[in-house]
Amino acid sequence: MRTQLEEQVLEEIRPGPAERKHIADVAGQLLEIARSLGGAEAMIVGSVARDTWIHGDRDLDLFLLFDPELTRQDLEERGLALAKEIAGKMGASYLQKYAEHPYINATVDGLDVDIVPCFRVESAAHIRSAVDRTPFHTRYIQDRIGPYVDDVLLLKLFTKAGGVYGSDQMTEGFSGYLCELLVLSCRGFHGLLESAAGWRPGTLIDPEDHRTKDFSEPLVMVDPVDPGRNVSASVSLDRMFEFVELARGYLEAPSPLFFFLPDDDSLTKEDLLQALREKGTVLLGLSFPTPPYIADIVVPQLRRSLDAVRALLERNGFVVHAAGCEMQDLSCILLFELAGGSVPPARRHTGPPVWNQMNADKFSLKYRDGPTTQLLSGPFIEDGRYIVEIRRRYTDAGDLLRSPEVLEVSLGKHVRMSLEKGWEVNRDGDCWSAGSAPFITRFFRRESPLTRIRRLGKIRK
Amino acid sequence: MRTQLEEQVLEEIRPGPAERKHIADVAGQLLEIARSLGGAEAMIVGSVARDTWIHGDRDLDLFLLFDPELTRQDLEERGLALAKEIAGKMGASYLQKYAEHPYINATVDGLDVDIVPCFRVESAAHIRSAVDRTPFHTRYIQDRIGPYVDDVLLLKLFTKAGGVYGSDQMTEGFSGYLCELLVLSCRGFHGLLESAAGWRPGTLIDPEDHRTKDFSEPLVMVDPVDPGRNVSASVSLDRMFEFVELARGYLEAPSPLFFFLPDDDSLTKEDLLQALREKGTVLLGLSFPTPPYIADIVVPQLRRSLDAVRALLERNGFVVHAAGCEMQDLSCILLFELAGGSVPPARRHTGPPVWNQMNADKFSLKYRDGPTTQLLSGPFIEDGRYIVEIRRRYTDAGDLLRSPEVLEVSLGKHVRMSLEKGWEVNRDGDCWSAGSAPFITRFFRRESPLTRIRRLGKIRK
Numbered sequence: 075m076r077t078q079l080e081e082q083v084l085e086e087i088r089p090g091p092a093e094r095k096h097i098a099d100v101a102g103q104l105l106e107i108a109r110s111l112g113g114a115e116a117m118i119v120g121s122v123a124r125d126t127w128i129h130g131d132r133d134l135d136l137f138l139l140f141d142p143e144l145t146r147q148d149l150e151e152r153g154l155a156l157a158k159e160i161a162g163k164m165g166a167s168y169l170q171k172y173a174e175h176p177y178i179n180a181t182v183d184g185l186d187v188d189i190v191p192c193f194r195v196e197s198a199a200h201i202r203s204a205v206d207r208t209p210f211h212t213r214y215i216q217d218r219i220g221p222y223v224d225d226v227l228l229l230k231l232f233t234k235a236g237g238v239y240g241s242d243q244m245t246e247g248f249s250g251y252l253c254e255l256l257v258l259s260c261r262g263f264h265g266l267l268e269s270a271a272g273w274r275p276g277t278l279i280d281p282e283d284h285r286t287k288d289f290s291e292p293l294v295m296v297d298p299v300d301p302g303r304n305v306s307a308s309v310s311l312d313r314m315f316e317f318v319e320l321a322r323g324y325l326e327a328p329s330p331l332f333f334f335l336p337d338d339d340s341l342t343k344e345d346l347l348q349a350l351r352e353k354g355t356v357l358l359g360l361s362f363p364t365p366p367y368i369a370d371i372v373v374p375q376l377r378r379s380l381d382a383v384r385a386l387l388e389r390n391g392f393v394v395h396a397a398g399c400e401m402q403d404l405s406c407i408l409l410f411e412l413a414g415g416s417v418p419p420a421r422r423h424t425g426p427p428v429w430n431q432m433n434a435d436k437f438s439l440k441y442r443d444g445p446t447t448q449l450l451s452g453p454f455i456e457d458g459r460y461i462v463e464i465r466r467r468y469t470d471a472g473d474l475l476r477s478p479e480v481l482e483v484s485l486g487k488h489v490r491m492s493l494e495k496g497w498e499v500n501r502d503g504d505c506w507s508a509g510s511a512p513f514i515t516r517f518f519r520r521e522s523p524l525t526r527i528r529r530l531g532k533i534r535k
Numbered sequence: 536m537r538t539q540l541e542e543q544v545l546e547e548i549r550p551g552p553a554e555r556k557h558i559a560d561v562a563g564q565l566l567e568i569a570r571s572l573g574g575a576e577a578m579i580v581g582s583v584a585r586d587t588w589i590h591g592d593r594d595l596d597l598f599l600l601f602d603p604e605l606t607r608q609d610l611e612e613r614g615l616a617l618a619k620e621i622a623g624k625m626g627a628s629y630l631q632k633y634a635e636h637p638y639i640n641a642t643v644d645g646l647d648v649d650i651v652p653c654f655r656v657e658s659a660a661h662i663r664s665a666v667d668r669t670p671f672h673t674r675y676i677q678d679r680i681g682p683y684v685d686d687v688l689l690l691k692l693f694t695k696a697g698g699v700y701g702s703d704q705m706t707e708g709f710s711g712y713l714c715e716l717l718v719l720s721c722r723g724f725h726g727l728l729e730s731a732a733g734w735r736p737g738t739l740i741d742p743e744d745h746r747t748k749d750f751s752e753p754l755v756m757v758d759p760v761d762p763g764r765n766v767s768a769s770v771s772l773d774r775m776f777e778f779v780e781l782a783r784g785y786l787e788a789p790s791p792l793f794f795f796l797p798d799d800d801s802l803t804k805e806d807l808l809q810a811l812r813e814k815g816t817v818l819l820g821l822s823f824p825t826p827p828y829i830a831d832i833v834v835p836q837l838r839r840s841l842d843a844v845r846a847l848l849e850r851n852g853f854v855v856h857a858a859g860c861e862m863q864d865l866s867c868i869l870l871f872e873l874a875g876g877s878v879p880p881a882r883r884h885t886g887p888p889v890w891n892q893m894n895a896d897k898f899s900l901k902y903r904d905g906p907t908t909q910l911l912s913g914p915f916i917e918d919g920r921y922i923v924e925i926r927r928r929y930t931d932a933g934d935l936l937r938s939p940e941v942l943e944v945s946l947g948k949h950v951r952m953s954l955e956k957g958w959e960v961n962r963d964g965d966c967w968s969a970g971s972a973p974f975i976t977r978f979f980r981r982e983s984p985l986t987r988i989r990r991l992g993k994i995r996k
Contacts, residue, residue, distance in 0.1 A: 272892070315888075315890065315916050316916055353911055354879030393854070395881065395883065396883075413878060414875060417815075419813070419814060420856065422857075429734065429736065450813070451979070451982070452983070452986060453982075455983050457773070458736060458753075458772045458775075458776050460983075463814070469815070519912055520912045520913055521912070522913070522916050525913060525915065528903060
């Protein structure tokens with residue numbers, strides 16, 4: 075049972091006949107060339123093969139399945155050679171790219187085609203590389219998805235508009251395969267939303283009832299082709315419950331906004347300054363050139379750096395109201411909203427318990443007889459421990475973030491290497507730029523996806 | 536083995552022959568009158584009876600020990616009548632006062648004489664009122680203190696100058712009886728200091744080796760006349776280790792300052808303002824009329840109120856650097872040193888986990904559809920919970936302390952009654968008055984007693 079709204083949405087997103095024919099033709103040519111060249115089994119995988127692609131998608135994945143007896147090196151050499159030959163025969167321009175293995179990315183008749191060599195393993199439990207699993211996923215979905223193709227389209231659009239689609243490190247959301255499995259296991263889009271409205275952390279779905287281990291992630295979808303793998307391992311607690319909230323919100327009051335968010339409504343610099351005045355907080359941005367690595371490597375380091383610099387600010391007495399980070403093409407930014415930009419010079423410093431005489435004497439000697447410029451009061455005794463009040467090194471948060479202390483905290487390797495060449499610290503309105511505006515807006519508005527939809531719904535009325 | 540310094544100190548504090556004779560004469564007359572009147576056994580107790588009083592002390596305690604068969608009411612009536620008759624025959628002016636029972640406080644020949652009725656019980660384990668124990672203490676000490684009288688004098692002076700003498704609620708320090716027992720059990724002043732230098736929390740001294748229970752206080756001196764009582768129950772962890780620190784400091788570098796602190800060296804108002812500028816902190820004082828009860832009732836309530844108001848400040852976003860209180864004759868004061876006097880209007884407010892649907896919906900409805908003047912951002916989801924940013928009611932700490940919220944926190948009964956009639960809030964220099972200067976000075980300097988002695992020692996040089 076689909077609503078009128080959903081039917082209208084589907085009208086807009088189902089690929090049209092010409093589009094289908096175009097992709098089917100290209101796929102057919104690719105398969106034909108591959109088969110004529112031989113050396114590997116050729117297979118179209120991904121959403122095109124599963125018929126779960128959205129109008130306008132231009133992605134096509136051709137997998138080349140090689141004999142699993144080959145060495146990895148042989149696979150890479152023969153695989154790349156075959157992939158290049160196929161691209162050449164299609165008359166396509168192409169690039170060599172890398173995931174776990176090298177592969178070819180070609181542009182064919184306006185389509186973005188990945189040609190990926192992998193091993194033709196016996197079962198998904200015997201994979202030698204992550205890509206070996208994909209053919210199994212495709213076959214599993216192809217065999218079952220028929221009645222639910224429209225539901226998958228709706229769910230993909232719903233999760234995209236809600237900002238929870240994507241299993242990459244930055245999004246920490248729902249992959250396409252997960253969307254397909256969720257629709258299958260709940261028998262459709264509505265069944266899923268009703269189920270999700272009641273999800274709790276630790277929710278477990280095991281379609282083949284063959285789980286071989288315990289998973290610790292908040293949402294567990296046991297891979298039907300691999301009992302030891304959680305398909306939703308990438309989904310963070312917050313993305314999971316943003317989806318839960320969206321499901322509840324949609325069931326309560328459906329609206330096209332759940333499928334198509336309006337264009338960018340970023341804050342202008344003036345909006346930002348006005349909002350900062352109203353909140354009384356201080357914004358500090360630390361930016362540096364993006365390390366030359368893929369997002370799945372850089373983003374976790376960026377998150378760790380964010381936590382470490384946040385802890386540095388807190389250790390120095392600043393109250394951090396919120397913190398966020400973004401990896402952009404050219405630069406990465408760590409953003410902090412503070413309750414205030416400066417702290418008083420005096421800070422408490424707790425020493426050892428007085429009954430630990432050796433350490434107590436050392437502490438007392440250091441401060442009582444040390445340079446009086448540093449000591450502001452004490453030592454005194456509180457809860458049996460020595461305490462002193464000493465002068466802070468940094469009373470301004472900007473000075474601290476500009477100081478070498480930043481390099482002392484636990485940054486990731488590539489973030490550190492990039493920072494060592496220098497970084498920039500901006501405050502309040504100076505954090506804003508056209509490029510960073512969408513990130514700053516998300517950071518500063520701090521809305522859950524449903525909150526955003528409700529706000530935009532009110533504006534629309 | 537006493538040092539030359541200690542001998543000099545003793546010269547100054549031993550009561551002189553005329554003083555001894557005067558007190559002995561008055562004590563003799565009191566005993567003679569009491570015995571001639573009959574009805575109770577009369578006994579001089581306290582430091583005079585034990586010969587452990589300091590030159591200049593003017594306190595004399597006459598206890599009247601009544602038949603334990605009497606009812607409490609009979610004791611009070613007959614005891615007061617006899618005490619008044621004794622005071623009258625001495626030609627003294629007197630007042631009736633109250634501890635657990637009423638007693639008479641008389642001024643006789645320039646001496647401050649307490650005449651206290653009590654029960655003549657069989658043993659200290661059978662007391663009917665706390666004062667019944669005193670005669671047992673006096674007899675126990677009298678029998679043993681002979682060789683250590685000078686050591687007790689030194690220790691009393693040492694603990695007084697160090698600010699750790701007194702078992703009242705405000706001081707939480709060492710009683711005179713505890714000083715006597717410590718000197719006895721460590722065979723002298725030096726023995727005690729050497730022992731105390733190594734004390735740890737839970738140090739146990741049981742002179743009669745007859746303890747009948749476990750005590751939880753940091754220092755335990757089992758009462759030699761009552762195996763179920765800890766004589767040092769009043770000693771707080773901090774007073775205990777201030778004494779430990781004094782002992783170590785004296786053993787390392789003795790000085791007359793450990794016995795005689797120079798006169799008041801309080802901060803002037805200008806000193807205070809200068810120090811506040813240097814530290815960058817803000818001082819706020821909340822003062823109100825002292826409730827008409829004794830310190831042992833008011834002070835614990837004052838401490839509880841201090842903790843509660845401190846928590847109120849912290850709940851409202853203020854960083855409390857230090858807090859202290861004092862009960863003075865006319866007014867009580869709660870003093871707070873804050874990292875800053877104001878906070879930004881925005882504050883985070885954490886709601887329920889999203890999976891708790893009923894509460895989550897209630898929360899979201901309240902803020903998402905509530906008055907927009909209160910909501911600054913959100914709801915958003917963090918660690919699976921709803922969070923909003925809302926406008927604070929109070930952004931100025933002084934406004935908060937002047938608000939009725941103060942009456943909502945857990946104050947003691949008498950403090951609340953006094954506050955309900957009104958209170959005053961002062962900031963920075965306005966907290967200072969001649970009367971509060973010594974307290975503000977101690978609060979603001981925050982020195983352990985040894986730190987103070989060392990500082991004064993440097994000035995002296």
